[in-house]
Amino acid sequence: MSIEQLSDGIFEVVTDDRKILATHNLYPGHSVYGERLMDVDGVEYRQWDPHRSKLGAMVLKGFDIPIEYDSHVLYLGAASGTTVSHVSDILTDGLVYAVEFSPRTMRDLIKLCDQRPNIIPILADANKPRSYAHIVETVDVIFQDVAQPNQAEIAALNSKYFLEDNGHLMLSIKSRSIDTVASPKKIFKDEVKKLESDFGVEFEVLQRKELDPFHEDHLGLLARMFVEDEE
Amino acid sequence: MKAVTWFGTLVISEDGNAEKCCLVEKDPEMLAEHMLLAVGNEELPAHGLDLRELAIGCGFVELEEDYDVLLREVCIRAAKRQISMTDTDDKRIIQAVEAMDDIDKAANELSERLTEWYGIYFPELELTAEPMARFVARFGSRENVPEDHDMFVRASSSMGAELSLVDEDLLRNFAASLCGIYDARKRLERYIMNNMGAVAPNLTNIAGAPLGARLISLAGGLEKLAAFPSSTVQVIGASNALFKHLRSRAPSPKHGVIFNHPLIKGSPWWQRGKMARALASKISLAVRMDAYGGKLDPSIKEKLERKVESIRKAHPEPPKKQSTKVTQPGPGRAGGRPVKKRGGQKKGGMNKGSKNTVDRSGGRPA
Numbered sequence A: 001m002s003i004e005q006l007s008d009g010i011f012e013v014v015t016d017d018r019k020i021l022a023t024h025n026l027y028p029g030h031s032v033y034g035e036r037l038m039d040v041d042g043v044e045y046r047q048w049d050p051h052r053s054k055l056g057a058m059v060l061k062g063f064d065i066p067i068e069y070d071s072h073v074l075y076l077g078a079a080s081g082t083t084v085s086h087v088s089d090i091l092t093d094g095l096v097y098a099v100e101f102s103p104r105t106m107r108d109l110i111k112l113c114d115q116r117p118n119i120i121p122i123l124a125d126a127n128k129p130r131s132y133a134h135i136v137e138t139v140d141v142i143f144q145d146v147a148q149p150n151q152a153e154i155a156a157l158n159s160k161y162f163l164e165d166n167g168h169l170m171l172s173i174k175s176r177s178i179d180t181v182a183s184p185k186k187i188f189k190d191e192v193k194k195l196e197s198d199f200g201v202e203f204e205v206l207q208r209k210e211l212d213p214f215h216e217d218h219l220g221l222l223a224r225m226f227v228e229d230e231e
Numbered sequence B: 001m002k003a004v005t006w007f008g009t010l011v012i013s014e015d016g017n018a019e020k021c022c023l024v025e026k027d028p029e030m031l032a033e034h035m036l037l038a039v040g041n042e043e044l045p046a047h048g049l050d051l052r053e054l055a056i057g058c059g060f061v062e063l064e065e066d067y068d069v070l071l072r073e074v075c076i077r078a079a080k081r082q083i084s085m086t087d088t089d090d091k092r093i094i095q096a097v098e099a100m101d102d103i104d105k106a107a108n109e110l111s112e113r114l115t116e117w118y119g120i121y122f123p124e125l126e127l128t129a130e131p132m133a134r135f136v137a138r139f140g141s142r143e144n145v146p147e148d149h150d151m152f153v154r155a156s157s158s159m160g161a162e163l164s165l166v167d168e169d170l171l172r173n174f175a176a177s178l179c180g181i182y183d184a185r186k187r188l189e190r191y192i193m194n195n196m197g198a199v200a201p202n203l204t205n206i207a208g209a210p211l212g213a214r215l216i217s218l219a220g221g222l223e224k225l226a227a228f229p230s231s232t233v234q235v236i237g238a239s240n241a242l243f244k245h246l247r248s249r250a251p252s253p254k255h256g257v258i259f260n261h262p263l264i265k266g267s268p269w270w271q272r273g274k275m276a277r278a279l280a281s282k283i284s285l286a287v288r289m290d291a292y293g294g295k296l297d298p299s300i301k302e303k304l305e306r307k308v309e310s311i312r313k314a315h316p317e318p319p320k321k322q323s324t325k326v327t328q329p330g331p332g333r334a335g336g337r338p339v340k341k342r343g344g345q346k347k348g349g350m351n352k353g354s355k356n357t358v359d360r361s362g363g364r365p366a
C-alpha cells in the first residue's frame, strides 16, 4: 500500500487493485461509522466513503477542496458527523463549527465531539444564523448539506453572516428536494440565482458537478463570495 | 455598538475594538447558561465581528487555543442541556410497549392456570382472563357469590368441588396478583396515550398512540423508523425477526401491524391494500418530521383523508375478476387444519386475494 495526497489532509490509499479515499485518523484506533482503518507506514488512515458523504463525493468528482489544515469551517447540516469526522481529520490546526437542528442526531454528534477537540457542536436552525451569531466567528469555508428546499437561501444568509470576503462556499444541492423534473443545468442556474438574490452577497461559481454515481439527484457547487460594495 | 457574545456583552467602537467588556464568569456552566439565554437577544452581533480577537482584547482568554478549548467545552455543555430539555425520548415508549408485551405473555399464562385451577371448584363460571381474575379475587368460594349477582344461580347449583379455606385463600391471592398485572397493563396503556404526543406528534396524529408506539418499538426507535421506506413500514411486524414482540397476538398474516389501523380494518377487503399503502406513506412522512424534531403538522392528516376519499370513490365495488387459483381449494388446505404455508403468496397479495386471504387479518389492535 502507498499513499497519494490529493489536497490538505485528503489522501488516497493505493492498493494493488484500487484506490481508497481516506483521511489521516485524528483519533487513532477508532472508527466513526464503521469505516475501515488502514495502517500505512505506521500512520493510521480512515477510509472515507463517498457514498455516505457529499464532500467525499466532491473530492472524487475533482472539486478543488478549499479546506486547509488550519481553516475555520462552518458546517451546516452536520447530522451525526459522518462527514464532519473527516473534516475534523483534515483540520489538524483548525476548527469546525458543526450546526445541526435535530436533537436526536445531535446526541451522536456530541459523542464524536467528545473524542475530537476541533469540533464545536451547535444545536440550532441554519435558517436562523442570528441564533448562533454570538458563537460562530468569521470562517474561511462554509460547507452545507441540509437537504432543504430553501438551501440556497440558507447558504446565502449564512455566508453573509459568517463567511469572510473571498471565503469559499461548498454546497450540496439536493435537486429532488427542490424540483422533481427540472434538468440539473436549470436547477444549478436557479440555485445560483437564488444565492445571489436577496442578501447582498455575490458569488463567483468556481465548479459545479453532479455527484453521481455516489449520490443520485445531488449537485455539488463550489463558489467564492464577494461582498457588494456599499454605495 | 452593543454586542452580545457567548462570553459577555461588549460595547464596540467604530474601528471594531472593544470599548467596554462585561464578561461572564469564566465557568463553563455559567457560560453555557449565558450562551443559551443570549439566543433571541436583539443585540447579537451582526456580521464581521472577530469574536476571537475581541475575547483576547477583553482579556477573557489569553491565547487563541484557550478560546477554542473553552468555546468547545461550553458549546458541548449547552448542546447537552438543550437535548435534555427536549423531552422527546422514544426509548421510554419502547420500554412501555415491550413491558406491555411481557405483561400479556405473563397474564395469559397465569389466567390459563387460574381457569384450570378454579375450574375444579366452579366449572360453570365460563369467565376467562380479566373478568375471571376479578371474580375469583372478589369472591373466592362460589358460596360467597351474593344473590343479586349474575352468577348466583350457577354458583348455587354448581357441580364443582368444595373449596377449603386454605385453598380459597391461595386462589384469591393468586387471582389478586393477576388483577394487579392487568392494572399495570392499563397504566402502561395510559402512559403511552399520554406521552406519544410529545415523542412523536405527527406519527400519533396519523396512526394513533398505540399503533404509533408499536411501530417505534418494532423499528427499534423513532430515528430507525424514519429511515425505513414506506414499503417497509407497511410490513413492519410481519417478518419473523420482528415477530417476537407480537407473540401474544393472534397468528398474524403476512402484513404488518399497520393493518390494525381502523382505516384498514374498517375498509372493505378490496380497498385494504391501497389504504395500507396510503397510510404507510403518510406514516413515513409523519415519522420523518418527528425524527427531525418537527411540530405537529395537520396537513399530513388532511392529505391522508383526501387520499382515502379518492380511494373510496375510485373503488366502490369489489373487482369482478376473481383469481381462480385462490378460490378453488388447493391440496394443502383440506381438512380445516390451520394453514401453515401457502406456496407462492406474495407480500402485497392483500388486495388481490379472495375473501379467505383477507379474513386472516384478525390481529388484535396493538
Ligand SMILES: C[S@@+](CC[C@H](N)C(=O)[O-])C[C@H]1O[C@@H](n2cnc3c(N)ncnc32)[C@H](O)[C@@H]1O
Pocket (backbone or CB within 6 Å): A052, A053, A054, A055, A076, A077, A078, A079, A080, A081, A082, A083, A084, A099, A100, A101, A102, A105, A124, A125, A126, A127, A145, A146, A147, A148, B292
Ligand atoms: C443529508 S443530512 C447531512 C449529512 C451529513 N452532511 C454527512 O454527510 O454526514 C442533512 C442534515 O441536515 C439537517 N438539517 C436540515 N435542515 C436543517 C436546518 N435548517 N438547520 C440545521 N440542520 C438542518 C438534518 O437534520 C440532517 O441531519
